[in-house]
Amino acid sequence: MTKKKIALVAHDNKKKELIEWSKLHRDSMEKFEIYATGTTGRLLEQELQLPIHMLHSGPLGGDQQIGALISEGQIEALVFFWDPMEPLPHDQDIKALLRIATVWNIPIACNRSTADLLFSTPTLLYDYERVKPDFSAYQSRKL
Numbered sequence: 001m002t003k004k005k006i007a008l009v010a011h012d013n014k015k016k017e018l019i020e021w022s023k024l025h026r027d028s029m030e031k032f033e034i035y036a037t038g039t040t041g042r043l044l045e046q047e048l049q050l051p052i053h054m055l056h057s058g059p060l061g062g063d064q065q066i067g068a069l070i071s072e073g074q075i076e077a078l079v080f081f082w083d084p085m086e087p088l089p090h091d092q093d094i095k096a097l098l099r100i101a102t103v104w105n106i107p108i109a110c111n112r113s114t115a116d117l118l119f120s121t122p123t124l125l126y127d128y129e130r131v132k133p134d135f136s137a138y139q140s141r142k143l
């Protein structure tokens, strides 16, 4: 069975929290193919001892790479512990990632309690079939 793909991302002030959370959910983690932005991915690989597809670091385009994978239908869920207390140089990319994940209707967990809910049932792993968004009205708009 091919593994579903998930993306994990955390800003610097949130990395410790993501690592702690992912260690608690390591059993679930290993059932997925994991994608992560550069620094998050390196830390996760060290701590979980699981293979991680590492993309660029966020400020160098990693958020956009994940956004592209989401728009290609490749990513099943996004766990993104973003930092609500500090502006970052790539704020536009962060917003774009959250936007594209919303557009494509994938589950997005931006804090620990939502991430816990997302991983507390086997639904995401086995029988979860998300509704594919209907873009027909957008695609047929008159210009």
Ligand SMILES: O=C(CO)COP(=O)(O)O
Residues within 6 Å of the ligand: 009, 010, 011, 012, 036, 037, 038, 039, 040, 041, 056, 057, 058, 059, 062, 063, 090, 094
């Ligand atoms: O900045 C990020 C997401 O916006 C995360 O990037 P890193 O995982 O490389 O720190």
